[in-house]
Amino acid sequence: MSSGWEIRMSNSKGIPYYFNATTKESSWDAPSELSDEQIKSLPGAHHLSSGSSGGVETITASHLLVKHKDSRRPSSWKEANITRTxxxxxxxxxxxxxxxxxxxxxxxxxxxxxxxxxxxSQKGNLGPFAKGQMQKPFEEAAFALQVGEFSDITSTDSGVHIILRTA
Known part of the structure; x- marks a missing residue:
């Protein structure tokens, strides 16, 4: 019985994700209805081990970003021209x-x-990332957190963030 799930490699992040060819749903996290054995037998399962054998640690985090006028790009989906300090x-x-x-x-x-x-639109979820993929202050704050822990306010070139480590 096919679940429709397969494992694909993200071109932008260089890490695997789960894609359901039937429903067109995609997720960074393994589908909860699948056991570890089922996941290992999915098409594309070789992607799961290709990055991790090198000891690359990834974490998953969400954030809430507030930009300001000195941010790298002082505009967003909700404000064309951000002028706050x-x-x-x-x-x-x-x-x-x-x-x-x-x-x-x-x-x-x-x-x-x-x-x-x-x-x-993903409730702040950035998906999984490894060291070197985020701005240094964000990376350092995120990797220092325990799962379920919130950072204090963290400043980067993008603006100011609160980070929640989710995995």
Whole structure:
């Protein structure tokens, strides 16, 4: 019985993802309905071991980004011309921080509504990444977190972020 799932390699991230040819659904995470044995027998399963044999550690994280006028690209899906200062962006993030506390669900809801990153439509989920794929301050903050832990405000060339490590 075919589940429709296969494993493909992401051209942009260079890491494997799951794709269902029947439903056209794709996911960074393994489909929950499949056992480890079923996953190992999927078409493209060789992609799962190709990157990890070199000891490349990947983590998965979500973030909530607030850009400011000095950001690398001071525009987003919700604002064509961002004019706020970095200090104002930090204040906005502090407000979001107070709203979500330690709730992943509330964080994802706020990221979906307010993040200046295109990942807002995935509730801030950036998918898996390895060292060297993100800006250094973001990478250092994300890799320092335990799964389920939130970062404090982290500043990069893109703006200011709160990061949630999800895997």
């Amino acid at each position: 970095k200090e104002e962006a930090i204040e906005i993030l502090r407000g979001y921080q107070a709203q979500f506390g330690d709730s992943r669900e509330k964080f994802e809801e706020l990221a979906n509504l307010h993040s200046d990153c295109s990942s807002h």
